Amino acid sequence: MTGKRTAAGLGLGLGLAVxxxxxxxxxxxxxxxxxxxxxxxxxxxxxxxxxxxxGRPVTFVITNTDPxxxxxxxxxxxxxxxxxxxxxxxxxxxxxxxxxxxxxERRTTLTFPAAGSELFICHLPGHEAxxxxxxxxxxxxx
Ligand SMILES: [Cu+2]
Numbered sequence: 095m096t097g098k099r100t101a102a103g104l105g106l107g108l109g110l111a112v113x114x115x116x117x118x119x120x121x122x123x124x125x126x127x128x129x130x131x132x133x134x135x136x137x138x139x140x141x142x143x144x145x146x147x148x149g150r151p152v153t154f155v156i157t158n159t160d161p162x163x164x165x166x167x168x169x170x171x172x173x174x175x176x177x178x179x180x181x182x183x184x185x186x187x188x189x190x191x192x193x194x195x196x197x198x199e200r201r202t203t204l205t206f207p208a209a210g211s212e213l214f215i216c217h218l219p220g221h222e223a224x225x226x227x228x229x230x231x232x233x234x235x236x
Pocket of ligand 1: 137164165218221226
């Protein structure tokens with residue numbers, strides 16, 4: 095019993111060590127991921143604009159309340175153009191491309207290096223035209 099608890103504690107410790115990078119406690123707090131929740135309802139994102147700072151991990155918690163599957167793909171204009179003509183049915187390998195099956199929640203953590211704006215779009219057929227588009231506004235972080 096105690097052996098199991100110790101192993102779990104070790105795993106947690108290792109996870110925290112990874113999250114805080116080089117173990118510099120002074121900066122650990124500002125490097126904790128910022129959590130942003132996005133809900134999908136009636137094939138629309140809510141909110142449609144989210145604001146993030148540069149250089150800080152951001153965990154997006156995306157909840158699909160619809161009875162159909164959706165995607166959340168974030169990137170610049172070029173990456174979206176690639177997805178409009180692409181044929182990948184399911185996304186899981188990249189943190190910028192998430193498939194959210196009907197009635198489920200998915201999380202992804204990203205860091206935006208440069209200020210500016212990117213779009214998040216569902217590229218399933220017809221969904222972008224229906225309005226499944228949102229904006230990530232990226233401002234210089236402290
Ligand atoms: Cu969709």
